[in-house]
Amino acid sequence: MYLPILSLFSGAGGLDIGFYRAGFIPRLAIDISPAAVKTYQRNHPYTCVEQLDLSMVPVEQLISLWNACSKGEAPVGIIGGPPCQAFSVSNVHQRDNDPRAQLVERYAEIIGTFARLTGLAFFVFENVTGLLGKKHRTLYQVFKQLCEAAGFRIYEKIIDAVRFGVPQFRQRIIIVGLNERWFGDTNFKIPEGNSEPVPVSAVLHGLPEPVYYYSKLKREDIPFHPNHVTQRPKSKKFTNGSLLPGQAFGRSFRVLRWDAPSWTVAYGHHEVHIHPNCHRRLSVYEAMLLQGFPHSYVLEGTLSQQITLVSNAVPPPVGEAIGSAIKEALEQASVRQVHKIPASSLLEAQDKPRIKEVLVIQEQSSGDGTRRLPEVPGQFFSEWFHQNGRLFPWREKAATAFGVLVAEILLRQTKAEMVAQCWPLLIERFPNPEDLSKAGDDDIWELVRGLGLGRQRSVALRAVATGLVERFGGLVPASVEELLSLPHVGIYTAHAVCVFAFGIRLPVVDSNIIRLFSRLTGQQMKNDNRRCSLAWEIAWDILPTSGVREHNYGLLDFAGIVCTPARPRCASCPLSQQCISYYQEPASEPISS
Ligand code: SF4
The missing domain is CATH 1.10.340.30 (Hypothetical protein; domain 2)
Structure with a gap:
């Protein structure tokens, strides 16, 4: 059973992938960036996605949106990381009045309101360690105090993604708040990871060369992966032998080493790290692999938007570890049914029409023929x-x-x-x-x-x-x-x-499996396993x-x-929450052509 959560400042969805793997399902995801929203829609077809400025939208509107997307279930948790640029130590342009800093307090307000109205069990806050610096420490303390006042016990830790099997050093502050009403004295610890450092070679070695970006580049001109694109190397440094693996010339020319993890994937203008072979910068896809994204994930937007998305993302393995620890705590505290708290305070549900509307948007947004995967845990x-x-x-x-x-x-x-x-x-x-x-x-x-x-x-x-x-x-x-x-x-x-x-x-693919994939993803498929490459791709991916x-x-x-040709057992199907066909209409007939 997946527990419903609300995802705010969702970005590329890295934290959400991890929480999904841990057994949570984001029912509603919100971000201000059109590229982030498009990316989320493409990769998480079971989630309602909204492009909203969270500094402006009233909490009542958020609750209304949530209720429309969740069939009236209350969220068990809220996850998110307010934009970190305002606090990042690598941001040399920090301003005292950066409005993004106010989003931290706004996040606390949303958490508090949901806790009061729906009995929220937990929240997760992720941000850069710069938030702990002298300049922003007060804001950090205020955030924690607001959440404590809302009934949460606060756990905080600086973690490094490299200890979670991600080939990258990436320190971040994590706060987990557990609702004392549900957890009492639960002995909870934010995981710190115990993996040995994974070198860059583990994910980049053997990849084909990416495509160099040019203004009229189309998706169909990028053969290996839609994000395997990089800037054309123009500096003489790429050809005169001055670049060496492991060396850095300012922030603009940092060369990765094959045998060590990457520096933090957080690129400003012309700061994308340089490939260990020294001949070009990394592609977006290579940066995604250094962040621990799965191969099938695709970022949308312009090249510069993709670079921003991957830079700001939470590595999915980190999200999975945090999500798993919270799931375990929920089970120990015997609040597995917490998501069924009567949401009497929520506004009236208008779920079906709303969900259909979202699905229509997704159909349009995936009209480039690319597949959408059924999101099922690996095992x-x-x-x-x-x-x-x-x-x-x-x-x-x-x-x-x-x-x-x-x-x-x-x-x-x-x-x-x-x-x-x-x-x-x-x-x-x-x-x-x-x-x-x-x-x-x-x-x-x-x-x-x-x-x-x-x-x-x-x-x-x-x-x-x-x-x-x-x-x-x-x-x-x-x-x-x-x-x-x-x-x-x-x-x-x-x-x-x-x-x-x-x-x-x-993988194996027969006509029954094609029907299942077709229903789960809401895509038409040829009912012939010799010709349905889409079904084979999905089978490989899972x-x-x-x-x-x-x-x-x-x-x-x-x-x-379960997913029989006629009268599939949708009512008791454990995948119904991820199944596009289930939300569209009763799947009495296969939709494969
Ligand atoms: S919800 Fe119904 S159509 Fe979807 S996978 Fe389950 S049985 Fe098949």
């Missing part, structure tokens, strides 16, 4: 499989690779329960490719005729067995290419055998680094049991 399908997955004899450890291949051929257009009746008999009689290749057509057909499709299956089984004997010495090959060279073996079967028989890290068998079994079973 969701594995865990779902452990609790709900189906057990069949070919899924048992004792099943051979040949048995798995035979099962996949039998499962085409056939219910697994029916295959489970004839598969053991077939494998007992023909336990290896050699035996099956010598069998008569009638002998095989007698065993599989109950599955339908006439003699197609018996012919296919014998042809595959013969191919295995003649070309692979009676063994099942463990590569997609070799499996595809066999007759009657298509892309799904080849991947399924590699995953389920050999544990190779590959593939965990370990436990691929369980993940893919979970995906197949979830699509087959």
Whole structure:
């Protein structure tokens, strides 16, 4: 169950990615920057996003917006980092009357009002350490006092992103406020991370060269990633050998080293760090990787807006660690249901029309053909499989690779329960490719005729067995290419055998999975796994680094049991909150074309 949160000053959404991974779902995100709003809409299709100046908007309007986007649930927390430029020690243009500094007090006011009206359980505040300096210390103290007066116990810590597995030194002040009403004396600690420093090479090595920016550059001219763009190197320093890895000439020429973490990703004008090979500045995409963003994330806006977005972002791994610590504290304090506090003080809900309106905007904003990913935690399908997955004899450890291949051929257009009746008999009689290749057509057909499709299956089984004997010495090959060279073996079967028989890290995509992805993302997809590259891209993106068998079994079973073609079980579906189709209309039919 995801807990609903409100995201303010959302920026590129780095903190939000982390909180999502920890089990929270931003229902409403607000930022003043059009590029930030567009970025958020593109990458978080399940969230209402508003472009608002939080220094101007009345809190009542925020509550009204929240209620419209959240189906009347109260937010369990508020996360955000008011703009940090006013306090940054690297900002040499600090002004005493910078209006952005006032946003800190404004943030405290919003937190206090939500706490009073909705019983907010926690808030998170992230900012630069410059806020602790002599000049701004009073503001910092006022913020904490306002939050304490609103009923929050304050926890604060300076953390460094490098200790969270991010290849970058990045110190930031974190404040977490826990509502004393819910947490009492909970022993909470802001995580400080324990990772060894990760070098730049871990994320930048082996990347293709980026595209150099020019005024008429279009997205389709950037092949690898929409943000793999950088400024064309003009200074002679890039060619005369004066730049060396690890050296810095002022703020404008800081060269990264392959074997060390990056300096803080916080770039002013012409300050983007220089690639360790010294020949150019980093691309926006490379900076995103140094911040710990996932490959599939895309920043919107002009090049300069993208640089600002990535510079101001919270690294997602840092957000995830903080979110996980808060989630654990919530569970320990037994306030898991806190998000169901009656929101009697909230303004009247007008949720459905509002959400539809937002979705229409998202459809338009993603009209460039790029995919939107279903936002599911990495282990969701594995865990779902452990609790709900189906057990069949070919899924048992004792099943051979040949048995798995035979099962996949039998499962085409056939219910697994029916295959489970004839598969053991077939494998007992023909336990290896050699035996099956010598069998008569009638002998095989007698065993599989109950599955339908006439003699197609018996012919296919014998042809595959013969191919295995003649070309692979009676063994099942463990590569997609070799499996595809066999007759009657298509892309799904080849991947399924590699995953389920050999544990190779590959995705599987069948028509059920295409339907699930189509509904989750609200995108039309070709119902043909040979032609639906979008579904394969999504399957790759959500593939965990370990436990691929369980993940893919979970995906197949979830699509087959929960997200069924007709009458999907949306009411009890654990992914309904992330599912675009669920918010659009009851998903009685597949929307794939
Ligand atoms: S909410 Fe319904 S349509 Fe969406 S994934 Fe779940 S079962 Fe499928």
